[in-house]
Amino acid sequence: NQPLHELDPAIAAALDAELERQQSTLEMIASENFAPVAVMEAQGSVATNKYAEGYPGRRYYGGCEHVDVAEQIAIDRVKELFGAEYANVQPHSGASANQAALFALAQPGDTILGLDLAHGGHLTHGMRLNFSGKQFNVVAYHVDTATGLVDMAELERLAKEHRPKVIIAGWSAYPRRLDFAEFRRIADEVEAYLWVDMAHFAGLVAAGLHPNPVEYADVVTSTTHKTLGGPRGGIILAKQAFAKKLNSSVFPGFQGGPLEHVIAAKAVSFKVAASEEFKERQRRTVEGAQILAARLTATDAREAGVNVLSGGTDVHLILVDLRASELDGQQAEDRLHEVGITVNRNAVPNDPRPPMVTSGLRIGTPALATRGFTAEDFTEVADVIAETLKAPSPFGTADAAALKARVKALADKHPLYPGL
Ligand code: PLP
Numbered sequence: 375n376q377p378l379h380e381l382d383p384a385i386a387a388a389l390d391a392e393l394e395r396q397q398s399t400l401e402m403i404a405s406e407n408f409a410p411v412a413v414m415e416a417q418g419s420v421a422t423n424k425y426a427e428g429y430p431g432r433r434y435y436g437g438c439e440h441v442d443v444a445e446q447i448a449i450d451r452v453k454e455l456f457g458a459e460y461a462n463v464q465p466h467s468g469a470s471a472n473q474a475a476l477f478a479l480a481q482p483g484d485t486i487l488g489l490d491l492a493h494g495g496h497l498t499h500g501m502r503l504n505f506s507g508k509q510f511n512v513v514a515y516h517v518d519t520a521t522g523l524v525d526m527a528e529l530e531r532l533a534k535e536h537r538p539k540v541i542i543a544g545w546s547a548y549p550r551r552l553d554f555a556e557f558r559r560i561a562d563e564v565e566a567y568l569w570v571d572m573a574h575f576a577g578l579v580a581a582g583l584h585p586n587p588v589e590y591a592d593v594v595t596s597t598t599h600k601t602l603g604g605p606r607g608g609i610i611l612a613k614q615a616f617a618k619k620l621n622s623s624v625f626p627g628f629q630g631g632p633l634e635h636v637i638a639a640k641a642v643s644f645k646v647a648a649s650e651e652f653k654e655r656q657r658r659t660v661e662g663a664q665i666l667a668a669r670l671t672a673t674d675a676r677e678a679g680v681n682v683l684s685g686g687t688d689v690h691l692i693l694v695d696l697r698a699s700e701l702d703g704q705q706a707e708d709r710l711h712e713v714g715i716t717v718n719r720n721a722v723p724n725d726p727r728p729p730m731v732t733s734g735l736r737i738g739t740p741a742l743a744t745r746g747f748t749a750e751d752f753t754e755v756a757d758v759i760a761e762t763l764k765a766p767s768p769f770g771t772a773d774a775a776a777l778k779a780r781v782k783a784l785a786d787k788h789p790l791y792p793g794l
Contacts, residue, residue: 404738544571577601604643
């Protein structure tokens, strides 16, 4: 029972350094967040020791009486949170949830219709090296490059032409809301299942700030660690008619023993997500992203070739288009890293540069909103980002030092995990 620092100083040092990094920099990767201490406590609990193959009340192992309680609470809370008839809280990750969902709805070789990866879709929506692209016949829809919005006319045309088994609505990099009613209409027209992957915007849905896909889709998947702010993991929600198929697709289809410690942590995060404090935080998240979009568009950053795709955002992220800038995505990411802001480079639709370089950035506000950032703070963040991106090359050490000091002042104003 030695503490980590004694038993394994090398790992303890790496984790201490990671805590320090999270505390001292501004985390703006759109898919990241800071889980509450109580969530991490549940995730670091003795439930990690327990085998519990099966579902609450129907396990293949003894001694499951307590993890049954925690898993049933997680199921009940998430059903209530999203108004779902059915929930499975066992998927180890978003990708695992998607794999289980897709194989419950379709057979290998069937046609699926998803948003192109290069236009904001996710790997599991049909990328050629992913299970979805290898085992299914993939047809991709796109965004209209003039407006940056999903081209619903193309979606309908492709659906009628290819008659997919499943239509996938969801994204990893898209700053606007999807029209779920229209997706449903098109799916019904071609007798396809509608699967919505709300991994990114689930927190906004829980807070009532985004249309709820559960009302429209046959199956909805999500991660629990992005806007939802819980432990890393996945969930599946659905109409009751799909319950049996989905349960057996998760276990024994793709997984063995569920991660009961993570499931306990998911339950805690669903409780948090039902609170007023969470709603207020999600409002600041969207407001922060809208401030970023507005400041980057209004300031002279625009003259330096920094544009915001679709002209703004309805969600927790913005997509910066650097095609007219002297910086590529990699250089812009590196510059922001230098001043203490963490973002990820991201392809823009029809990107002229390769995927490892790109011509864009994806910038998100969930983690900073969790940290307590206000509209005023987000305005200062936006100005630091604009000044960093518009500074002429080479990026001088004097510029970087002044901007870094402004980042540090913001980080100090909102301490993260004090006492850890
Ligand atoms: N679905 C979407 C839309 C995502 O953006 C992501 C992650 O980025 C996933 C699924 C996969 O989640 P995970 O990384 O937990 O497998």
